[in-house]
Amino acid sequence: MIFALVLRHLRRAGLIIVALSGAAMSAALAVERPARIVSLNLCTDELVLRLADPARIASVTWLSQDPRNANMADVARRIPANHGLAEEVLGFKPDLVVAGTYTTRATVSLLGRVGVGVREFGVPRNLAEMKAQITEMADLLGEPARGQALLAGIEQRLEALVARRVDRPLRAIVLRPSGFTVGRGSLVDEILTRAGLVNIAAELGVESYGQIALETVALGGAEILILNETPDGPPSLAHEILHHPVVDRLGDRLKLVALPSRLWTCAGPSVLDAIELLVRAVEEKR
Amino acid sequence: MTPDALPGFRPAPLLGSLAFATLAMTAISMAVGYAPLPLGQAVTDLLAGQKSLPALVLYELRLPRALLGALVGFSLGMAGAAMQGLLRNPLAEPGVIGISSAAAFGAVLVFYSGLSASLALALPLGGIAGALVATVILFILLGRGASTTTLILAGVALNSFAGAATALALNLAPNPYAALEIVFWLMGSLADRSMNHVALALPLMLTGWLLLASTAPALDALSLGEDTATSLGFDLGWLRARLIGGAALAVGSAVAVTGAIGFVGLVVPHLLRPLVGHRPGRLLIASGFGGAILVLAADIGVRLMPIRPELKLGVVTALIGAPFLFALVQRLRREAL
Amino acid sequence: MAITASGITVSLGGKPILRDVDAQIRPGEVLGLIGPNGAGKTTLLRVLAALLAPERGGVDYDGASVRQLGRSALARRIAFLTQGGEGPAALSVETLVGLGRLPHRRPFAEADDADRQAVAQALALCDVAGFAGRAVGTLSGGERRRVLLARALAVEAPYLLADEPLAGLDPQHQLDTLQLLRRISGDGTGVVVVLHDLALAARFCDRLLLLDHGRKIADGLPVEVLDDVRLAQIFGIHALRGVHAGEPFLLPWRTLDNGKTAS
Numbered sequence: 001m002i003f004a005l006v007l008r009h010l011r012r013a014g015l016i017i018v019a020l021s022g023a024a025m026s027a028a029l030a031v032e033r034p035a036r037i038v039s040l041n042l043c044t045d046e047l048v049l050r051l052a053d054p055a056r057i058a059s060v061t062w063l064s065q066d067p068r069n070a071n072m073a074d075v076a077r078r079i080p081a082n083h084g085l086a087e088e089v090l091g092f093k094p095d096l097v098v099a100g101t102y103t104t105r106a107t108v109s110l111l112g113r114v115g116v117g118v119r120e121f122g123v124p125r126n127l128a129e130m131k132a133q134i135t136e137m138a139d140l141l142g143e144p145a146r147g148q149a150l151l152a153g154i155e156q157r158l159e160a161l162v163a164r165r166v167d168r169p170l171r172a173i174v175l176r177p178s179g180f181t182v183g184r185g186s187l188v189d190e191i192l193t194r195a196g197l198v199n200i201a202a203e204l205g206v207e208s209y210g211q212i213a214l215e216t217v218a219l220g221g222a223e224i225l226i227l228n229e230t231p232d233g234p235p236s237l238a239h240e241i242l243h244h245p246v247v248d249r250l251g252d253r254l255k256l257v258a259l260p261s262r263l264w265t266c267a268g269p270s271v272l273d274a275i276e277l278l279v280r281a282v283e284e285k286r
Numbered sequence: 287m288t289p290d291a292l293p294g295f296r297p298a299p300l301l302g303s304l305a306f307a308t309l310a311m312t313a314i315s316m317a318v319g320y321a322p323l324p325l326g327q328a329v330t331d332l333l334a335g336q337k338s339l340p341a342l343v344l345y346e347l348r349l350p351r352a353l354l355g356a357l358v359g360f361s362l363g364m365a366g367a368a369m370q371g372l373l374r375n376p377l378a379e380p381g382v383i384g385i386s387s388a389a390a391f392g393a394v395l396v397f398y399s400g401l402s403a404s405l406a407l408a409l410p411l412g413g414i415a416g417a418l419v420a421t422v423i424l425f426i427l428l429g430r431g432a433s434t435t436t437l438i439l440a441g442v443a444l445n446s447f448a449g450a451a452t453a454l455a456l457n458l459a460p461n462p463y464a465a466l467e468i469v470f471w472l473m474g475s476l477a478d479r480s481m482n483h484v485a486l487a488l489p490l491m492l493t494g495w496l497l498l499a500s501t502a503p504a505l506d507a508l509s510l511g512e513d514t515a516t517s518l519g520f521d522l523g524w525l526r527a528r529l530i531g532g533a534a535l536a537v538g539s540a541v542a543v544t545g546a547i548g549f550v551g552l553v554v555p556h557l558l559r560p561l562v563g564h565r566p567g568r569l570l571i572a573s574g575f576g577g578a579i580l581v582l583a584a585d586i587g588v589r590l591m592p593i594r595p596e597l598k599l600g601v602v603t604a605l606i607g608a609p610f611l612f613a614l615v616q617r618l619r620r621e622a623l
Numbered sequence: 624m625a626i627t628a629s630g631i632t633v634s635l636g637g638k639p640i641l642r643d644v645d646a647q648i649r650p651g652e653v654l655g656l657i658g659p660n661g662a663g664k665t666t667l668l669r670v671l672a673a674l675l676a677p678e679r680g681g682v683d684y685d686g687a688s689v690r691q692l693g694r695s696a697l698a699r700r701i702a703f704l705t706q707g708g709e710g711p712a713a714l715s716v717e718t719l720v721g722l723g724r725l726p727h728r729r730p731f732a733e734a735d736d737a738d739r740q741a742v743a744q745a746l747a748l749c750d751v752a753g754f755a756g757r758a759v760g761t762l763s764g765g766e767r768r769r770v771l772l773a774r775a776l777a778v779e780a781p782y783l784l785a786d787e788p789l790a791g792l793d794p795q796h797q798l799d800t801l802q803l804l805r806r807i808s809g810d811g812t813g814v815v816v817v818l819h820d821l822a823l824a825a826r827f828c829d830r831l832l833l834l835d836h837g838r839k840i841a842d843g844l845p846v847e848v849l850d851d852v853r854l855a856q857i858f859g860i861h862a863l864r865g866v867h868a869g870e871p872f873l874l875p876w877r878t879l880d881n882g883k884t885a886s
Binding site for chain 1: 319320321322323337339340342343346347348397398400402403459460461463464466467470478480481482594595
Binding site: 500502503506507509510511513514516517518519520521559563564565 | 694
């Protein structure tokens with residue numbers, strides 16, 4: 001009898017806790033203009049930095065403070081940095097946390113368990129998804145107007161760049177650290193197409209991100225070789241491959257384009273900088 | 287077991303066939319790759335000085351890979367035979383006893399600190415320094431023909447320490463990719479090497495080979511014991527210096543450019559020993575060629591296997607070598623009883 | 624021509640092993656190094672073979688020091704046979720004995736006729752010619768010792784220094800070895816052997832050098848060196864003496880109760 005009574009009380013208590021935390025979570029998510037935003041991902045950092053006033057940003061990741069890796073490093077440097085750890089996040093007392101779908105699962109689930117809701121943003125697979133993401137983030141941050149403005153700017157630049165295209169698309173291939181390339185169904189693939197290029201890796205059947213042998217790069221019949229790297233970075237074997245002598249020699253017969261990774265790693269207007277760089281390369285090649 | 291009556295050993299036919307096999311494997315290695323390459327045209331273009339695309343791929347990609355396979359294999363095979371002569375134990379081998387991982391640690395320190403960016407030669411020198419420290423430590427611990435157990439234990443200790451130190455160095459390295467690159471350093475690979483790597487490693491390896499080869503008669507005498515070897519006119523101190531220095535040069539520069547590839551110096555001398563009449567001196571150069579053949583074969587296999595990303599070379603040699611090591615340990619224990 | 628050692632003093636870890644020992648090895652003579660265990664016989668032999676440098680004193684070889692002679696010249700002058708040891712099991716007998724020719728061969732030269740002849744002769748002298756093609760590991764302990772002796776003989780050096788060459792040999796081969804040593808000394812080789820067996824030492828050596836606790840006690844003809852007093856004081860035994868076919872012999876007979884205890 002007593003046992004049943006205790007159980008009933010516990011259940012009720014449990015329900016109340018769940019209800020309260022649910023309320024807390026939806027309260028966190030439902031804040032109209034969050035004033036203490038924490039971002040746990042390089043790409044969400046960039047969007048937050050572009051769309052919200054620095055005063056409302058509690059923290060961005062340390063990666064965004066390096067101008068070699070990030071596009072908004074100057075602004076980011078004035079904001080406290082985090083390393084993606086749950087304890088740090090709680091210390092900032094956020095009313096909104098944004099992260100990527102690849103942000104450490106343990107951290108995200110821990111935050112969820114203590115009632116701090118985390119909104120996750122995936123990697124956009126094409127320009128349409130990229131634009132949708134910008135809109136979603138702008139709404140989340142309570143800055144729909146700025147979101148619209150950003151999109152409008154992107155549209156404008158894109159039209160101008162596409163207009164510069166000439167008839168025959170050039171054959172291109174992307175070489176990334178560790179010999180990775182970019183294939184079908186990725187944002188970069190669409191960027192190449194918009195810039196008037198044919199992605200050889202997509203032709204060879206590479207899906208999204210995959211490895212490609214240097215031999216294939218050399219013998220693939222490319223007219224433009226896009227080297228995707230972090231310039232002036234500290235040494236690693238991954239970057240060594242981009243400086244292989246064969247790449248240098250290939251420069252005699254095709255156009256080498258150095259394209260910093262930060263331009264197209266994340267969704268944002270920097271993508272247009274990448275397209276512009278490529279369009280200019282195509283024009284020079286002709 | 288050793289047969290009662292041993293066949294006479296004729297060096298010329300054995301070394302000749304091994305050398306020929308090495309050349310053949312090198313050629314085959316150049317014919318294997320990831321993209322269809324018109325080999326005949328590439329060769330003619332290259333020889334004619336024509337800078338065509340096939341010639342470019344052959345010279346900048348296929349050739350260094352094949353050459354390095356042969357050079358690294360030669361170094362590892364010869365160093366293995368030398369270590370076995372020095373420590374008078376058939377299980378001594380740069381990978382098993384920790385010299386290769388120590389060399390990898392030295393190379394990692396130099397590479398990720400940016401030192402080799404300013405001075406390319408620093409990279410193989412770093413590997414050599416690591417190999418030298420390990421070899422000297424081993425010799426001090428084991429010098430005068432230590433037991434197999436002690437040898438293996440020393441190797442485990444060195445391998446663990448060097449591996450951990452390498453992982454630490456990679457974690458502390460400024461580049462975030464570094465931590466992921468430990469697999470290359472500890473398991474080795476010939477992928478995407480260039481003629482720069484060949485030029486960097488070759489002179490140092492060659493010096494190592496010459497030092498090691500010069501010890502051949504002394505190694506034979508050493509098999510009779512230290513006093514007898516001295517009475518036959520050999521300076522033991524100079525012998526040890528050449529063995530240690532030569533092995534460090536050969537292994538250190540090899541590991542610095544291709545990472546640590548293990549077990550080559552264990553399998554090859556063991557297989558070739560009966561063919562050279564069990565003479566440690568004769569085994570040196572034969573093991574060099576044998577090592578080259580083994581590494582080239584493994585590398586050809588790695589490229590022909592439909593596994594992507596490409597298997598690390600050290601994985602293949604470990605798959606062959608580790609069971610071999612077990613069998614060898616068992617045999618030695620049985621013989622000791 | 625002689626090897627002359629004077630004032631040899633050697634210490635190991637603070638303990639004195641040899642104290643101011645003089646010795647001379649003449650060609651055509653068999654010198655026996657005798658003494659109780661720990662007397663320093665092996666150490667003295669190693670110093671004579673230039674395998675160990677003495678703290679004080681020195682050795683000269685026909686008037687030249689080790690440094691003046693150089694390692695390779697010395698290797699051609701002195702053949703050394705270590706105590707114990709069985710040789711690497713996997714080598715063939717012929718190959719092992721052939722290693723004795725290394726001092727005569729240029730570093731990477733192949734064996735020539737002189738080498739082959741020396742090896743064949745050494746094999747025959749030690750009665751191991753029948754095992755030439757076999758792996759050393761397939762032979763018995765005594766046979767392996769004879770193979771190692773053959774290796775030392777193959778050097779064809781003017782001096783042969785052997786540390787207990789009789790250990791592990793059966794009586795026939797012990798006598799054979801001693802007769803062999805006498806024969807090569809008759810041909811002009813200077814032979815020094817460390818021996819434990821006093822009877823054999825007295826019979827087969829031209830001279831004996833008696834060591835005890837690192838000091839030279841006596842040096843001369845066996846009958847002079849091994850007098851009753853010394854046998855009692857140093858070895859703690861009493862020996863019978865006799866003559867057979869004109870040759871004197873000595874036979875350790877019993878220990879002495881009030882004699883010196885074993886050192």
